[in-house]
Amino acid sequence: MSEIRLFDEGDLPAVAGLFQRRLRKQKAPASPSLQAYLKTIFLDRREADDPIASKVHVRADGRVSGFLGVLPMPMEFNGEPLRAAVCGTFMVDGHDDDPFAGARLLRDVLSGPQDLSFSETSNDISTGMWRKMRAIAPPSYCLEWLRVLRPAAFGLEMAAGRLGALRVLRPLAISVDALSGRRGEGQSWSRYRPTADKADGFSDTDASEAEFIALVPELLAPFELRPRWSSVQLEEMLVHSRRKALHGERVLRIVRARTGKAVGAFLYYGDRGRVGRVVQIMALPGLEGIVIDRLLKNAYERDMAALRGRVQPALLDAMLGRKFAFVHASSTVLHSRRPELLKTVAAGHGFFNGLAGEGWTRLIGDRFD
Amino acid sequence: MSEATRTDIRTFIIDNFLFGDESQPLPDDLSLIDNDLVDSTGILELVSFIEEHFEVKIEDADIVPANLDTIGKIVAFIDRKRVH
Structure with missing residues (x-):
């Protein structure tokens, strides 16, 4: 039976391979430096027992076929402290074997304890999935x-x-x-x-x-x-x-x-x-x-x-x-169980994209030779 | 109960994935995946509909073709969920 579970160090080769194939569109195997960076950004920064964390989809045969990278980000809403999950790195392999893997991964992450989840690099397919989970994609953040x-x-x-x-x-x-x-x-x-x-x-x-x-x-x-x-x-x-x-x-x-x-x-x-x-x-x-x-x-x-x-x-x-x-x-998509947060973003009063996203990481724009 | 469930699921699929086109045969054992009626986006729509309309809680582990690939499997899955 396939499962969704926390991303751990043993998954690094598989996740780096996914990143290389699905997001970088490169045939060459993922380099050790890419694996090291994925560890740095998604594992080393994670505080122990923090439930706001990256997840993998594992097929029944044990192969990792999906990844949703999560970067926790502290936020505030009119002074109230909040926790957000930046969910930018979303990739799934082997659609024919398990066509619902991406849907399960996204659903699992969005049901986490964070007040707000978002991605600023969502493609049309994943934006469609986010929207079905009642996320919003305000045009004034998507252009x-x-x-x-x-x-x-x-x-x-x-x-x-x-x-x-x-x-x-x-x-x-x-x-x-x-x-x-x-x-x-x-x-x-x-x-x-x-x-x-x-x-x-x-x-x-x-x-x-x-x-x-x-x-x-x-x-x-x-x-x-x-x-x-x-x-x-x-x-x-x-x-x-x-x-x-x-x-x-x-x-x-x-x-x-x-x-x-x-x-x-x-x-x-x-x-x-x-x-x-x-x-x-x-x-x-x-x-x-x-x-x-x-x-x-x-x-x-x-x-x-x-x-x-x-x-x-x-x-x-x-x-x-x-x-x-x-x-x-690509789109900026935001999901929350608190309508007032989404309303605030839709009105343009939220600070998102760039540093408030994945724009500061080396995953966007750097080479991993 | 299953017949009413079947009718509701069939209506949902026709309205949302076939855009109201009832001319295509939709047998209980037709694979929604193999026939490109449901994809990753559609499955989330279907799951939300089942949760809200039939008032059952669907776990992530339930979202697999074995439960949701045909109308027959969906009806049986909802019936099992209701028993629990």
Whole structure:
């Protein structure tokens, strides 16, 4: 008889293999470093006897055929402490042998003791399953945004996705963009032009992890439903976030007013000529547009082709009018037995995606050779 | 009781998985999985319906083809659950 049980160390080879096949779509066997990282992230961080934990589906013959990775996250709702389960890594093998394995895994995890469960990387199939469990997928958290900065470099990056050798043309594409950018003025969907604006009254500078951690509570405070990370937890998350070889160099900056007062921060990854991946944009209420403008200027000065990231409702208003394009790639799904929590998220008053998710882990964007 | 259960399950499957199309034969022993009528998403919908409509508690371990792959198996499963 097949069963759902807690994930343990003996499952690491099987789960790493699943990750490699199902999520990375690679035929090569999973590396020891991937196994080690799965242990670090899903087992070593787990407190003894904590029931909010990752689960595996084991077939009748003893083979592990499914995994739902769970990262516990402390949260608060209008001051009330809550526990959330971040359920991003969800994968099942051998659908023909046991077509209900995924459904059982998800049902088991969602029936756990946490106040709230969510995933920010849910594909269409798993979103359908979450919805059947009465989860919500608010559109204002599900959209991916894209801001093209340099059209030739961006076009080359898209083409290089299919034919990697084209990347040798990067310097040429950046030069073409520099020349063609001299004509015309104002912003457009296909091009960013640095212009004098209100954001020039602010500055952004590289931030140490400690500076960023000190700022986070103030930036989270406006949200009714928000993470309640300790400094130690945030420190650990930022250590994990240092390396994302597939996404490029990490850029962590704080935006300040002339007085020196910090008004926001951003965290993204990217190298010259590439499409940067923004994990987090945080701003004091009313200053979202300033922080976004500083982010765009910074990425432009670093010769990035474009930036992309996940929408948060608090940022949407400021993104309108700044030539951002929006597409749907994966969904943020949330499940709770407490309707008031879901209502708060649906109204856009929750802080989710990026650091409040799996965006800080090396599972997204790093290499495990 | 089984006949009423059978009718309710059949109606649920026609309404939710066949979108009201009653022209297809739906014998008691037709595999819902092999005929692509129920997948991982559909099974959660079916389980929620059974729990709410028939007021039985379904454990995760119950969610296997042996209990839920055909109308006949579903009816027998609900009957067993009600006895317990």
